[in-house]
Amino acid sequence: MPLSYPFSAVLGCELDALDDLGLALVLTAVSPDIGGVLVRGEKGTAKSTTVRALAAVLPPIEAYAADRFSIDPADPSASSPDGPFPDDAETVTRPVRLVELPVGATEDRVLGSLHLERALAHGKVEYEPGLLARAHRGVLYVDEVNLLHDHLVDLLLDAAAMGRVSVERDGVSVEHASRFVLIGTMNPEEGELRPQLLDRFGLTVEVAAPRDPALRAEVVRRRMAYDLDPAGFVARFRSAERALTERIESARERVAKVRLGDPALLKVAEVCAAFEVDGLRADIVTARTAVAHAAWQGRDEVTRADIRRAALLALPHRRRRNPFDAPGLDEELLDRVLGDDELPPEPPEGPAPPDGPEPPGRDDAEPPAPGSSDGEEPAPTPADPLEGAPVPPGPGPSSGQTVAAGAPYRPRLLKVQGLGDGVAGRRSRAISTTGRRVGARRPGGAAGSLHLVETLLAAAGRQPGRPRTGTRVELRPEDLRTAVREGREANLVLFCVDASGSMAARRRMTQVKTAILSLLLDAYRRRDKVGLITFRGQVAELVLPPTHSVDIAAARLEELPAGGRTPLAEGLLEAARVLVRERLRDPRLRPLLVVVTDGRATGGRDAVVRAQQAAEHVAALGVTAVVVDGETGPLRLGLAVELAARLRAEHLPVAELSAETLAATVHSHTHPVNGAA
Known part of the structure; x- marks a missing residue:
């Protein structure tokens, strides 16, 4: 087995110079109740290397030699399906396991299932433990956790919430403990994480490659030294690894003795309330992290510094209301809530003074800003994107204008026709x-x-044609x-958006952008891949190649200018090129083409004829398509209807894209007013 890269050799994971990633992993090792770590970052930033190296510095555990479920012999309440074990049962001390959960794993592999060989050969019903059993008292690592199938996400949520796994299938009924440190790594460019699973991660860390040339050179130097002589490189960091293990073990022993006084707990609650996080899990995780940080620093009481570091790790991902919100935490607001003074000492036990303590943060707070109340900063008034600074020109001869989208709504479900065989998702039948x-x-x-x-x-x-041995089959x-x-299944949703002058009216473009934003949010929830093509002026442009990152698509949409002529043919031909290319890359990923336009074609003398030919070319690809008609108002030309006919696509007015509008229309037809037929 190859030697793993040392944890302390990763830049930023040295014992006395832990960065956010190293500290988050160490604190979760000190106090597993924190709930694990989500590591977000661009490719090539040593995310997987660091996580895989963590197991080597964790203190070893003791378990029964004959126990496949790794219960703690020192815990009298622990039970195992392989037990019970006698008092003199053999025990072993072994390293902590780091169990990797592949994104393509089957449910049987994760939960465990009937031992097929013994069932067929010997007629015995025996349970074969899965990955969740193997990860008990260890680390469960999911690389590219944002690409994990929904049914596996559900299993992880249940196990993380209950700390136990129940298996009722194939004649097997088993329940066993499954408490593990959940660590996931992901590249945000490949898509965001399902909100329910995101909230289960106690801490989150954003990582990026260093920009300092000296640091980058040191990373390369260490990696090349490891590749050249793994054994020698590991031996060079052995003392640092041992010191890190001893400090983690010492912090684990100290964590139960750390005092989280009422002033500190109240400050944690104030911080969580100030950032308007949902629920109380953030308060609990922040408090546990602050306690673990104090234990790691060798303190017996939680301080302001512990709470600040805990909040920076525990709150950023809990502030996001939807996948389009940027992660992060306003450190200036955090410092204002924490204040400059250290936490007051724990008051003596007994009755409180007659007057009671003053509410914290009122007398010493900064004076309220003008026009605000309670000392809070006034919310900035969003500027009109059509006023003020000039808008950068888009493709074509004329400059464009950008218009912001409105609040997204729940759109109608658009599905690919037929029965697919693609990646599990939530859109089309498969x-x-x-x-x-x-x-x-x-x-x-x-x-x-x-x-x-x-x-x-x-x-x-x-x-009848096989030799029989007794009565067995x-x-x-x-x-x-x-x-x-x-x-x-999940699908590729390719948006082809008309950004020409005929769509540039403020109300129309706002309506169109809102519709696309709603469809993007729907694609995120259904685990789809999305791409974005825009056409205006003289050209069409693939502004976002197909990706799972719908938040990047939303950012491109927000920056989308409008104006100029309508090169409809170029937009459709670019969509055809993308669809053919993606079909070659992944034939199982069925596409859904969404063309957002009013149907006009004004990009040259033969623009209409070329647009008709391009539509017929796209239709020949056999792709399910929808034309979202951006034409509004009492006077309509109906060109989008003709385009939909040539594309063999569904025609859908933009005003009818909302699921609520559809429901109201259906209700009006099925429940006539005043009993009218």
């Missing part, structure tokens, strides 16, 4: 690893759980059948 069971098939390229009944039926028809590999399930 044969998937989850969902209702609709049949069985021989094992092939797609993974699936064993369909025991169909396997036995397939074997039963072949028994002889099973062979060709008899195996896996379940076929119908669920939902």
Whole structure:
């Protein structure tokens, strides 16, 4: 087994110079109740290297030699499906496990399942533990956690919330403990994390490559030295690794003795309230992190510095209301809430003084800003994007204007026609690893759980031609059948947006941008991949190649100028090129083309004819398409309707994209006013 890169050799993870990433991982190791760490950052920033190196510096644990579930022998309340164990049962001291959960893992691999070999060969029903059992009292690591399938996310949420796993399937009924430190790494460019799972991570860290050339050179120097002589490089940092392990062990022993006084706890609550985080999990995690930080620093009482460092790690990801919000924390606001003075000492036990303590933060707070109340800064008034500074020109001969989108709404569900076989998601019908069971098939390229009944039926028809041994049914590999399930898949949603002068009216472009923003938010929730093409002036531009990062798409949309002629043909042809390229890259990812336009084509003398030909070219690709008609007002030309006919696409007025509008329309037709027929 190759030697792992030392944790203390990672720049920023040295014992006396821990950066946010190193500190977050260490604090979670000191106090696993914090709830794990989410590491966000661009590719090539040593996220995975650092996490994999963590296990080597964690203090070892003691477990029963015959226990596959790693319960603690010193915990009398712990129970294992392999137990009970006698008092003289053999125990072993072993390193903490770092269990990696692949994003493509099956549910059986994560939860565990029937031991197939013993069931078929010996007729015994025996449970084979999964990854969640193996991770108990260890570290569960998910690389590219934002790409994790929804059904695996649900399993992690249940295990993280309950600390136990219950398996009721295939004739097996097992319950076992599963408490682990959950660590996930992700590149935000590939998409955001599901909000429910995001909140389960206790701490979050943003990492980036250093910009200082000297630091970058040192990173390269260390990596090359490790690649040249792994054993020698690891030996060079062995003493630092040992010192780090000893300090983590010492902090674990101290953490139960650290005092979190009422003034400190009240300050934690003030910080969480000031940043308007949802629920109380943020308060609990911040308090636990502050206690762990105090223990790591060798203190017996939580200080202002502990709370500040804890808030910077525990709150940024809990302030996000939707995937388009930028992560981060306003440190100036944090410092104002914490104040400059150290926390007051814990008051003596007994009755409080007659007058009671003064409310904190009132007398010593900064004076209120003009026009504000309670000392809070007034909310800035958003500037009109069409007033003030000049707008940069877009493609084409004329400059464009940008208009902000309104508040997103819940749009109608747009689906790809037919039955797909793509990655599990929440949009279109597909044969998937989850969902209702609709049949069985021989094992092939797609993974699936064993369909025991169909396997036995397939074997039963072949028994007369096979030698019999007693009364048992002889099973062979060709008899195996896996379940076929119908669920939902994710899709590629490609937006082709008209940003020409005919769409540039403030009200119309606001309505269109709001519609696209709503569809982007819907695509995020359904785990889709999105791309954005715009056309105006003389050209079409792929402003966002297909990606899972819908927040980048929203940023591109916000900056989108409008004005100039309408090169509709160029926009459709660019969409065709992207669709063909993405089909070659991933044939299973079925596309949904959303063309947002009023249908006009004014990009040259033969613009209308070229647009018709381009529409027929796109239609020949056999792609499911929707034309969102941006034309509004009483006088309409109906050109988008003609375009939809040539694309063989659904025509949808932008005003009818909202699910609430559709529901109201249906209700008006099914419940006539005054009993009218």
